Amino acid sequence: MIEFLPILLKGVVVTIQITAAASVVAIALAFTAGLARLSSNRGIRWLAVGYVELFRGTSLLVQLFGCSSFFQTSECDWILFQWRCSFSA
Numbered sequence: 001m002i003e004f005l006p007i008l009l010k011g012v013v014v015t016i017q018i019t020a021a022a023s024v025v026a027i028a029l030a031f032t033a034g035l036a037r038l039s040s041n042r043g044i045r046w047l048a049v050g051y052v053e054l055f056r057g058t059s060l061l062v063q064l065f066g067c068s069s070f071f072q073t074s075e076c077d078w079i080l081f082q083w084r085c086s087f088s089a
Contacts, residue, residue, distance in 0.1 A: 036048030055063070 033048050033051055036044050037052065039045045039048070
């Protein structure tokens with residue numbers, strides 16, 4: 001068990017990095033969408049409502065399936081594929 005400790009610690013570091021990066025992006029998108037919903041411009045408000053309702057109206061499983069199918073069609077090496085799918089989740 002002790003021989004796997006370095007590999008497990010690398011996994012912990014990657015998990016923390018992905019969590020931090022995804023949190024920053026999620027907070028920025030949520031803040032922007034919230035401000036856009038308060039806009040007096042009907043077009044901006046309409047887009048913000050559509051964006052929010054798209055994510056509220058679909059289950060997480062459907063969203064993850066859509067993200068994974070999108071990233072599988074793009075050409076990238078395996079490490080970037082794992083990062084992109086984890087980050088988008």
